[in-house]
Amino acid sequence: MRAVRPRWTSHRQDEEPGHGEADGVPEAEFAREVLRDLGAGVLTLDTAGRVTSVNPWAERLLGRSAREMAGQDAHDLLHRNADGSRVPRERCTLRRPLYQAPAEEGSEEYFLRADGTTVPIIWTTTPLIRNGRRAGLVVVFHDFTLHRSAVEDTAARTAALETLTTRLHLLAEVSTVLITTESTQGTIRRLLRLLVPELGQWAAVDVCSAQRDVLERVAVRSSEHPHRARRLRGPVTSLPEPARVAVNRLINGDRPVRLTGDELLHDPDEPLAATHRVLFERLGGHTAVAVPLRTRGRSYGILTVARTGDSPAHTDAETALLADIGRRVGLVMDNARLYHEQQNVAETMQRQLLTPLPQVNHVRMAARYWPAESAMEVGGDWYDAFLLGDGVMALVIGDVVGHDLKAAAHMAEVRNMLRALAWDHQEPPSLVMHRLDEAVTNTSDAPMATVVFARVEGPEGGPWQLHWVNAGHPPPLLVMRDGETRFLEGGHGPLIGMSATLRLGLDWPDAREDLPPESILLLYTDGLVESRARPIDLGMAKLRHHAGVLARRLAGRSIDDFCDELLARIAPRGDDVALLALGLPAAGVGAPGDTRPPPPDQSTCSPADPERAAPGSRMQEPEVLDTTHDEAEEV
The missing domain is CATH 3.30.450.40 (GAF domain)
Known part of the structure; x- marks a missing residue:
């Protein structure tokens, strides 16, 4: 160190020879070597705050020589704000140990270099005590630039990461x-x-x-x-x-x-x-x-x-x-x-397939199709009714696996195959169902399907009999005028596309049931009785209950009113629903010689009910409330 005013240490007169030396080096020389290689800037100030000594490390950090700084007021010469402006003397924390504080330290101060730039410092000031009195102070400081840059860089990276996280969350x-x-x-x-x-x-x-x-x-x-x-x-x-x-x-x-x-x-x-x-x-x-x-x-x-x-x-x-x-x-x-x-293509296709129902004499039919609430709102459910060559009325309810345009296309295949087979072969329903299973398996890529195929047999005016088979479908429901109900469990056999495909050799037994006068026969798909929130057993019990109540309450009303009220009470959710209802007249009505006119069919309904414009058939869709406006009104 270049000691401008050599006041680093003093020698006592009564020291014995050898005292004040380290390995043969005089104490003053040893102190100068330590300060020269300390790796930090060191300034000593007198009681007035003037520079009394500077080590070489401080000279390098400040770009100033010891001779240039000697005797200068350290605060006026060096202490600055980050922008280079002067720090008021009364706010100088580095001078405080000259008066009262035992020691001070910090990292928010700046020293002025000779080239006019400022250097951030981390510093410590300690009082210099001689003979029990304050004789000045020692300032030790380091260049804080690299550390501060690392801290600021870390803070910037953290802020950027927080911003990115916020945007990714948004x-x-x-x-x-x-x-x-x-x-x-x-x-x-x-x-x-x-x-x-x-x-x-x-x-x-x-x-x-x-x-x-x-x-x-x-x-x-x-x-x-x-x-x-x-x-x-x-x-x-x-x-x-x-x-x-x-x-x-x-x-x-x-x-x-x-x-x-x-x-x-x-x-x-x-x-x-x-x-x-x-x-x-x-x-x-x-x-x-x-x-x-x-x-x-x-x-x-x-x-x-x-x-x-x-x-x-x-x-x-x-x-x-x-x-x-x-x-x-x-x-x-x-x-x-x-x-x-x-969706429009699928709905148009399905509407074309759900043809009007025939109305024969005093026997009346009604059908409803209730589309699913999700997916393509179209699926493999269908109903059908047509007259066969022998004058018998054929009834069909079916469901092909799937809920999309492909399911609707497969439904059309199975429907048309069944129509052709039933017309061409005047034979029991079980044989027609067997031929349908073989045809679907060998000539179509349609998946499995459930079907009820029935013949309504009997002379005009009755009595009538139902002759049917059931390929894995929910059983028809017979509803009497007095409200008694009964599921027709007979005629059950495998699904279409299963027996022939797996070569199980299964068959469909024919079943017969008398149809009482003024009764209602309901054919339906599983969407009417089954949902995610309700097992099929409870759904069938609910259907049976409401059908019986409505049969008593709506006696004398049209079969269309019965279907509408039934759907309103059950309110199916989730899956497609197809419903086909056959309403029989009273005994003898429509028999030869009976002059009573048949009830009007749907083609003659009043204009007040425009939804019944299609004769005998109507697409019934659930009411959908537009809640978007209400949502937007919320503040």
Whole structure:
């Protein structure tokens, strides 16, 4: 060390020879060597705070020589804020041990280098005591730059990781919302609840309508003005040519567009003002990001998210996140479009297969088809009724495995095969069922099916008899006028497609049952009596109970009223339901010589009931309540 004023140590006059030496090195020289190689800067100050000595390490850290610093006020020369400004003397913590504190340390101070830059230091100041009195202090300091950079870098990485985690969590919530099975508009409104105020103070979704120059604002949400936001939903008026071009460019592009409130509100030539000015006028905001809802080469609309007040404009990362959300929404809308297109094809196909029922003399029939609540809302359930060549009425109820368009196609195959076989072969139902099993196994790829095939035999006016077989299907229900009910358990055999396929050699026994006058015969599929929440035994008991009650209560009413009331009471959920009901007249009605007119069939129903326009058959769908509006009204 270069001792400007050599006051590091003093020698006592009464020291014995050898004392004050370390391995033959004088004590003063040893202290200088230690301070020179200490690896930290060391300053000594006198009681006035002036520099009295500097070690070489401090010279290197500060870029100043010991001679240059000697005698200078250490605070005025070195102590600075991070920006290089002076620290007021009364706030100098390094000088405190000169007066009262025994020692001080810290890591939030800066020293000024000779080149004008500041260096962050971690430091310790200790009083220098001589003869029991404070004679100055010692300042030991290190360059804190590397450590502070590491701490700041760690903090920055932690903050970035927290931001990324938050965005991934938001994206996961968005994905959960988008995979729900509710209506598209309901899904979009739930999505905006996540985006506001997480990514903006208001958000809106505009969807393309059938008209090229009209948008439908299906959802608007604002955290600051919720009531105003709800009033902004609805069609966006016809757009002028510049606005239409700008909208088409946006929704057909792949990149987000940044919007500013000043331009939209004050620039008459801004093309998107026609669609977005009203949003900024009513909801406020300084900036926004508009992203296209687009996928698979199709455009569906625009998602706009805005910032208001002191909130900063969207960062590039937030804009990229919104663009990704826009693509996901576009995919959901595209899937909904494909679903509805396929659904319409399937429903049209099934409606064509569920043909009108024949009405023979005084015997009346009614049928209902209740589609499933989920999946393709179409499946393998069907009913059928037709006159055979010998004048006998044939009744069919069946169910092919599956709930999609393929199941409907297989149902059509089995239905048409059974019709052809029943017409061509005037033979007992058991033989017809055997031929059907062989035909399905060898000429079709349809899976297994359950079927009841029956013949209603008897002269005009009765008595009538039911002759049937049952291939693994729920048993028909016979309902008498007085409310007595009975399941027809006979005629049971294997499912269609099982015996011939597995070469089991099984058969279907014929069964017969007298049909009392004014009774009702019900053929139905398992969706009427079975659900996830209810086993089939309880469902069949419920069917039997309600059918008996309605037979007494609706005596004299039409078979259609009976079917409607029965479905309303049971309210099936989940699976498809097909129901075929045969209502027999009183004894002797319709016999030769009877002049009483037959009851009107469904083709002559009053216009007040337009759903019964199709003669003898009606597609009955469950009531679906649109709750999306109610959801959007919640604040």
